[in-house]
Amino acid sequence: MKTISIGEVDQYDGEEVIIKGWLFNRRSSGGIQFLQIRDGSGIIQGVLKEGSVDSDLFEMALDLKRESSLVVQGEVKRDERAPIGYELEVSDISVQQSVKDDFPITPKEHGPGFLMDHRHLWIRAKGSAPVLRVRHELLQALREFFDREGLIATEGPILTGVSVEGTTTLFETDYFGEDAYLTQSSQLYLEATAAALGEVYWIGPVFRAEKSKTRKHLTEFWMAEAELSWVEHDENLDFQEKMVHYVVNRVVDKRRDELESLGVNTEALVKKVEKPFPRISYKEAIEIVNEAGIDMNTGEDFGAPAETALGDHFDKPVFIEAFPRELKPFYMEPMPNGETVYAADLIAPDGYGELIGGSQRIDDLELLEDRLDEEGLPRDPYEWYLDLRRYGSVPHSGFGLGVERTIAWICNLDHVRETIPFPRQINRIYP
Amino acid sequence: MKTISIGEVDQYDGEEVIIKGWLFNRRSSGGIQFLQIRDGSGIIQGVLKEGSVDSDLFEMALDLKRESSLVVQGEVKRDERAPIGYELEVSDISVQQSVKDDFPITPKEHGPGFLMDHRHLWIRAKGSAPVLRVRHELLQALREFFDREGLIATEGPILTGVSVEGTTTLFETDYFGEDAYLTQSSQLYLEATAAALGEVYWIGPVFRAEKSKTRKHLTEFWMAEAELSWVEHDENLDFQEKMVHYVVNRVVDKRRDELESLGVNTEALVKKVEKPFPRISYKEAIEIVNEAGIDMNTGEDFGAPAETALGDHFDKPVFIEAFPRELKPFYMEPMPNGETVYAADLIAPDGYGELIGGSQRIDDLELLEDRLDEEGLPRDPYEWYLDLRRYGSVPHSGFGLGVERTIAWICNLDHVRETIPFPRQINRIYP
Numbered sequence: 001m002k003t004i005s006i007g008e009v010d011q012y013d014g015e016e017v018i019i020k021g022w023l024f025n026r027r028s029s030g031g032i033q034f035l036q037i038r039d040g041s042g043i044i045q046g047v048l049k050e051g052s053v054d055s056d057l058f059e060m061a062l063d064l065k066r067e068s069s070l071v072v073q074g075e076v077k078r079d080e081r082a083p084i085g086y087e088l089e090v091s092d093i094s095v096q097q098s099v100k101d102d103f104p105i106t107p108k109e110h111g112p113g114f115l116m117d118h119r120h121l122w123i124r125a126k127g128s129a130p131v132l133r134v135r136h137e138l139l140q141a142l143r144e145f146f147d148r149e150g151l152i153a154t155e156g157p158i159l160t161g162v163s164v165e166g167t168t169t170l171f172e173t174d175y176f177g178e179d180a181y182l183t184q185s186s187q188l189y190l191e192a193t194a195a196a197l198g199e200v201y202w203i204g205p206v207f208r209a210e211k212s213k214t215r216k217h218l219t220e221f222w223m224a225e226a227e228l229s230w231v232e233h234d235e236n237l238d239f240q241e242k243m244v245h246y247v248v249n250r251v252v253d254k255r256r257d258e259l260e261s262l263g264v265n266t267e268a269l270v271k272k273v274e275k276p277f278p279r280i281s282y283k284e285a286i287e288i289v290n291e292a293g294i295d296m297n298t299g300e301d302f303g304a305p306a307e308t309a310l311g312d313h314f315d316k317p318v319f320i321e322a323f324p325r326e327l328k329p330f331y332m333e334p335m336p337n338g339e340t341v342y343a344a345d346l347i348a349p350d351g352y353g354e355l356i357g358g359s360q361r362i363d364d365l366e367l368l369e370d371r372l373d374e375e376g377l378p379r380d381p382y383e384w385y386l387d388l389r390r391y392g393s394v395p396h397s398g399f400g401l402g403v404e405r406t407i408a409w410i411c412n413l414d415h416v417r418e419t420i421p422f423p424r425q426i427n428r429i430y431p
Numbered sequence: 432m433k434t435i436s437i438g439e440v441d442q443y444d445g446e447e448v449i450i451k452g453w454l455f456n457r458r459s460s461g462g463i464q465f466l467q468i469r470d471g472s473g474i475i476q477g478v479l480k481e482g483s484v485d486s487d488l489f490e491m492a493l494d495l496k497r498e499s500s501l502v503v504q505g506e507v508k509r510d511e512r513a514p515i516g517y518e519l520e521v522s523d524i525s526v527q528q529s530v531k532d533d534f535p536i537t538p539k540e541h542g543p544g545f546l547m548d549h550r551h552l553w554i555r556a557k558g559s560a561p562v563l564r565v566r567h568e569l570l571q572a573l574r575e576f577f578d579r580e581g582l583i584a585t586e587g588p589i590l591t592g593v594s595v596e597g598t599t600t601l602f603e604t605d606y607f608g609e610d611a612y613l614t615q616s617s618q619l620y621l622e623a624t625a626a627a628l629g630e631v632y633w634i635g636p637v638f639r640a641e642k643s644k645t646r647k648h649l650t651e652f653w654m655a656e657a658e659l660s661w662v663e664h665d666e667n668l669d670f671q672e673k674m675v676h677y678v679v680n681r682v683v684d685k686r687r688d689e690l691e692s693l694g695v696n697t698e699a700l701v702k703k704v705e706k707p708f709p710r711i712s713y714k715e716a717i718e719i720v721n722e723a724g725i726d727m728n729t730g731e732d733f734g735a736p737a738e739t740a741l742g743d744h745f746d747k748p749v750f751i752e753a754f755p756r757e758l759k760p761f762y763m764e765p766m767p768n769g770e771t772v773y774a775a776d777l778i779a780p781d782g783y784g785e786l787i788g789g790s791q792r793i794d795d796l797e798l799l800e801d802r803l804d805e806e807g808l809p810r811d812p813y814e815w816y817l818d819l820r821r822y823g824s825v826p827h828s829g830f831g832l833g834v835e836r837t838i839a840w841i842c843n844l845d846h847v848r849e850t851i852p853f854p855r856q857i858n859r860i861y862p
Contacts, residue, residue, distance in 0.1 A: 005581065005629065020661045022626070022823045040629020040660070041581065067823040097794075097824045120623040120815040121822060129627050136584045143574070150436065150472065153567045157853040158589065158613075158636050159602075159651050161860050171590075173604045173613070175650075176640075180860050182589075182604070182613075192551040192862070193852050195453070196560050198436070198471020204635065205589050209607075219606075220590050229471070230451045363528075384551040384862035391552060392453045392498040393528045421624050422588040429592050429611050431623075431815035 156186025358399025438472030587617025789830025
């Protein structure tokens with residue numbers, strides 16, 4: 001007899017099969033038991049009828065606790081009323097492990113602290129597993145997009161001697177007697193590989209020892225970063241726009257069931273990412289924020305309420321350009337006025353904040369040296385980065401997309417901690 | 432006029448195009464200059480004839496130093512003698528940056544220290560850029576394989592409170608007042624996500640603060656790890672064998688040019704990964720090693736010479752099974768004899784050593800608790816891991832493939848440091 005996964009039951013209508021999985025939930029009604037069985041690829045309802053199966057089996061099944069592991073044999077039956085269109089008429093169950101204690105995650109509401117302490121079990125729940133499948137799909141969609149555009153996948157190191165985003169939020173480690181830091185971004189390294197390989201990307205973990213405890217921050221999170229040789233500011237935004245449009249459509253296509261199980265209005269989501277995305281200046285953005293009744297002055301960064309106001313105003317992703325250079329890191333190309341830089345943040349609708357930060361990078365050696373000096377950064381650890389401006393410097397641009405925020409936005413979640421299997425927050429290193 | 436990449440010149444035979452790139456190398460012969468231009472996607476020879484172009488242009492081009500960045504206009508011409516089958520008859524050059532100093536990496540031999548100090552530039556060289564393209568392809572091939580097999584991509588955290596491979600080789604960091612470690616493997620976490628999602632994988636960076644300075648070790652390296660629910664030892668090996676066969680063939684198909692430019696005999700490589708791979712016990716392996724004249728006793732681990740002897744003996748990847756349990760971590764399933772465990776290492780031919788380490792994991796709670804105690808490991812940080820044996824434990828297996836060693840083997844390289852853009856070794860955190 002064939003062992004199949006629940007995701008492929010539609011190919012076995014009317015056949016007797018074996019499914020290996022876990023008892024997700026159950027109910028009984030008179031002489032019938034309905035066992036929800038999950039195997040990672042989906043959930044199927046197994047139907048056990050008194051009299052149709054051995055009575056010992058029927059009794060035994062009544063005692064099975066949630067998350068018991070089972071090898072279930074039965075006939076796949078088409079059933080329009082079933083969420084996946086099929087049920088399993090169970091003929092036999094072999095119990096791998098009969099769980100002794102009640103599974104800690106119950107359908108009732110739990111506090112976030114309890115759920116986070118049980119994250120290793122919580123990921124099996126109805127609200128969690130679909131999010132992790134969406135995560136898988138988003139990462140695949142990003143890679144697929146980059147590959148189609150001819151980019152080469154590459155990596156920066158996690159352990160570095162340099163800081164990309166400022167020195168106050170670095171995790172440090174002793175590296176055989178030297179100080180090393182966990183990377184905040186692979187950007188500087190990708191600039192080097194872009195000069196070797198043309199256009200490059202990486203998707204990997206980055207770290208910020210930020211003390212902020214918000215629903216948009218993790219200390220360890222994943223970025224999708226790209227660096228594009230010979231690409232200037234506007235083209236950089238075109239690329240990002242095309243990417244967001246592509247990946248959202250791809251995820252909706254492939255994971256419609258999961259998204260709908262999470263209550264996402266996929267039609268509205270697809271409409272929101274129709275191109276083009278508005279592009280407004282930092283100055284215009286402040287006006288919109290002020291009109292929304294939020295106090296904010298030139299020279300300040302956008303806080304969460306300001307980002308929400310911008311998202312509400314456009315109801316789709318919006319690029320904020322032309323930031324004052326004091327607000328941005330040293331490596332960003334100044335605009336002709338000298339005051340603002342060729343940077344852009346992509347702000348999500350629905351209050352999810354900054355999804356992407358990007359900029360054209362300075363390609364002139366002297367200008368870059370001056371900016372390092374202005375920021376009081378030492379030259380030595382950046383010598384290799386300066387070399388990129390000595391040997392065949394070209395105009396180039398890049399960006400980093402926050403993977404967790406993008407998933408939170410797509411899945412319409414309250415907190416980024418739900419988008420990654422094992423989130424790390426200021427007070428959270430376990431499990 | 433169309434700007435194209437060198438990788439797509441075959442679509443533009445006879446057309447006037449623009450190529451943006453870097454001057455890779457050059458030679459002159461009388462009234463002709465041959466400019467090797469690279470753009471990351473390939474290298475094309477640009478031909479500049481005195482008299483056919485403006486004389487100022489011809490003179491200017493004579494002064495261009497290597498790695499100058501150029502926008503080159505010219506006609507694509509079919510030429511059988513050219514390595515890529517085409518040349519560019521140059522009509523104009525616009526110089527983006529004329530490099531002032533000689534490019535540090537010259538075609539002559541450099542010492543490894545010098546090359547590593549200039550890694551950010553070395554990656555542009557003939558022996559390096561193709562390796563990084565092979566790396567890209569191997570990672571794609573692995574993902575493609577896992578996806579076809581129905582696995583879901585997931586992640587373990589980098590920052591953890593637990594040790595997987597022993598406590599002596601951990602990088603530590605202060606995590607807001609708590610001790611945290613950089614992960615040595617995501618295995619334990621993947622076991623949790625496998626119970627939620629069925630079969631899972633991740634490809635990401637892991638860390639070992641090993642003081643060993645060998646050609647097979649980095650302190651930061653990438654692993655491709657998979658965990659398979661309901662899979663036992665033999666099936667685990669079948670899966671790995673299928674994977675290695677698939678990815679090597681895929682890389683050879685897609686990157687034959689790069690591999691051949693590195694001197695790889697692709698035909699021999701493909702032959703070596705024909706299935707099945709031999710499977711021998713630890714005991715049998717020792718006999719083979721001893722027969723090769725290498726002193727090694729039961730209870731010892733295979734050193735580099737022993738691994739080389741095993742590779743030479745079979746001239747293809749070979750699984751070593753049934754290791755004494757004292758040699759392996761606490762979580763491996765004992766064999767019925769109680770002395771050995773259901774573990775296997777896949778040893779590469781040609782002296783490249785261990786490519787994969789894998790095992791069936793203990794699924795019985797008490798046995799796992801006993802093994803933790805035996806190893807003197809504390810229970811608390813592993814409570815969540817023990818929970819996986821309390822709630823729906825199933826037989827399951829997994830493995831980790833060392834990405835850098837696999838690339839070194841495929842590309843026939845002397846040292847793993849050449850397989851990753853910015854290698855980290857005991858004395859190396861820069862660039």
